[in-house]
Amino acid sequence: MKLLCSTVLFFTLIQSSVATVVLNDKDLSTLDLKEIRSVAPQLSPDRIELSDHPTRGTSIQSFLSKNGQLQKIVELPFAENINCNGSSITLNAELRKDGYFQIKSRKNYFVHAQVTCGKINKLIFESASDAGQAIGIWNIASLALQKFLQINRDAFWKKSITINWPASGDYYSFNTVNITRGDYWDVVGHELGHAIYDQANIGSFGGGSHKIDECYSQALALSEGWASFFSAWISIDLNDPDAKFEFMVPRRAPLRIETIPSDVCPGEKNEWRVTGFFWDLIDLHQDDEDLNESFQLLWDKTLNKKAKTTNEIAANLISLGLPQAHINEAWELNFLITR
Template identity: 50%
Template sequence: MKSFLKILTLIACINTFAMEPETDLTNPKYSELEILDHVLNPSSNLITINSQAETLVLIKLIRENGTIEILENLDLETNCAEGIATSRLDNRYFKIKNIQTYEIHGEVECGKTNYWIFNASEPTGQVIAIYDIAMKAVNKMSRAGIINSWTSKVNFRFPADGDYYNWNTVNVSRGDHWDVVGHELGHAIYDQGNIGAFGGGSHKIDQCYSGALALSEGWASFFSAWLSIDITDINAKFEYLVPRRAPITIEYIPADVCAGPRNEWRVTGFLWDLIDLAYDNESAETAFETLWNINKNKDYGDVKELARDLIRNGFDPILINVIYKQNFLEEL
C-alpha cells in the first residue's frame, strides 16, 4: 500500500510541475490569497438609450493602463421586475471558482443598454477577465468547427498560489494577465486534444530542455496567441508571460535564445508562422483548425515529429523546412 501511495504522489507531482510556468507570476499584493465572496458585483453601472429599446448588458473592463475593452458577453438571466441580472460562471466547457463557483449580479434597466464596469486591478475584474479568455476559446473553437474536441469541463481556480495547470484545473494568480491565462488554458486544450506529451522538469523560456516539454509549453503559448493576438500583427508579442524576458516577441526570437527544437519559445514561433498572415520570409497562412485536425490524438514526442507529420499530410516540404530552419536555426 505504501508503494502504491508513493506512486500516486509521484504522478501527482509530475502532472503539476510539468506544466508550471518558468516563474511564479503572482503579484505581491496577491501573495496572501484573498477569498472572494462567490457573488460578485460590477464596480459601477452606466445606462444609455438604444434605438431598438432592447435590454442589453455590455461588460466593460478597465485595464491597468487605462484602456477600456468590451468583453465577451455573459450568459445572463434577467429579471426586469426586480431590475437585476445574474450569471453563474459555469457552462458546458468551463467554470470559474474558488471555493464556490462565481456568480455575477448586477442592476439592469430593461429596454436600455446597461454597461457593467469592472476594474482589472480588482479581483472581481480579474474573474471577468478570466471569463473573457475562456469564452474567446469557446467561441473561436466553435467558429473553427473543432469545439467537439473540448470534451471535458475545465475548472479555473482563482485566486490561486501561482499559474499552472494540473488535473484539468487551470490555476490563475492574476486574471487580467491575458497571455498567462491563455497559456494555462492552452495546456488544458493540448491535454484534451492529446497533441503530445507533457514532459517534466524545470524550464526557462530561453533555454533548452526536453523536446516533449518544449512542445507542450510552446504549444500552450501558441494557443494563447491564437486567442488574443491579431494574426496580421508584424510585432506579435505577449505582455505578461515570463516578466524576466517580457515582452515575449513571437515573430522575431532573440538570438540568445537556445537554438533547436528543445526550446519552447522557438516552438511557439514555428507554430505561429504556420498560421500568421504577417510575411516574414514565409507564407504558410494555414488555418488553426487545419493544424488541429492533423495534430489531435497524435501524442507527438517533440515538434520534429509534428513538423514531419505535417509533410506527410500534404504540406509543402520546402515551406515547412524553411519555417523550421527560420525558427530553430537547424534543418528538419
C-alpha cells in the same frame, strides 16, 4: 519557467489514458508561491454607465477597462430574461459554460448586476479588480470555446475544465487550471492551453525545470511552447507584425514571437522557439516565411497524435500534405538550425 519546488510531478496513466502534469510555470510570474486571497463568489461591475436606448428598450453590454481603454467581452450568461416592468431589474450570471469550463474558488463565481430599465447598460469591470480578473478569465476561456465552435472542432472537449482563481501559483494539474492573476491574459491562455493540449492528446508533457530562453527536453519544450501558441491564437491578431505577450515572463517582457531574440537557445528544445514555429504556420503576417495554414488544418493534423517532439509534428504535417519546403523554411527561421 521554474516549476513548483523546481520539480515537475509527472503522471502517465495506463496507455491510452490521458497524461497529466503538474506544472507551476514560475517563469510566468514570480518565483515564490503567493498566499491565496479570499474572494467572495458574488461579483459586481466596478461601475455601470447608462445611455439612452434608441427604442427605449433595455440592453446590456459588458467591458473590461484597462488604461482607460474599453474592451468588449464575450456576453455574460445572465440567467434571467431582461423583462423590465419597473425602474430596474437584478440579474445574475454564473461564470461557467456547462460541459466546457467553470471559474471558481470554493464556490462558482457569479456576476450580480442592478440593471436600469429603458437604458443601454454598460457593465464596466476594471481589469485588475477582483471582478475584473474573474471576467478576464471568463473572456479568455469563452473566446477559446467560441473559436473551436466556429470551426466545429469542440468534440475533443469531453471534460469540463475547472479554472481555480485566485490560486497560489500559475499551473495545470488534473484538468484544473490554477491562476494567480486573471488580468494576465497571456498567462491565463497559456495555462488553459495546457488543459486543451492534454484533452486533445496533442503531445507529451515533459519533466524538469525550465526557463523560457534556455534549452531542456524536446517534450517539455513542445508542451510549453504549444501552450503559449494556443494563448496567442486566442488573443493575438494573426496579422499583427509584432505579435507579443504582455505579462508572460516579466524578466523578458514583452515576449515577442515574430522576432525571437538571438540570445534564446536555438533548436527545438526551447519553448519560445516552438511557439514561434507554430505561430509562423498560421499567422498572416509575412516575415521571411511563406506558409499560412489555418489553425483548423493544423489542429486536424495534430489532434490525438500524441507527438513526443516538435520535429515529429513537422514530419507528420509534411506526410499529410503540407509543403516540405515551407515547413522547413519556418523551421530554420525559428530554430536557427536545418531540419
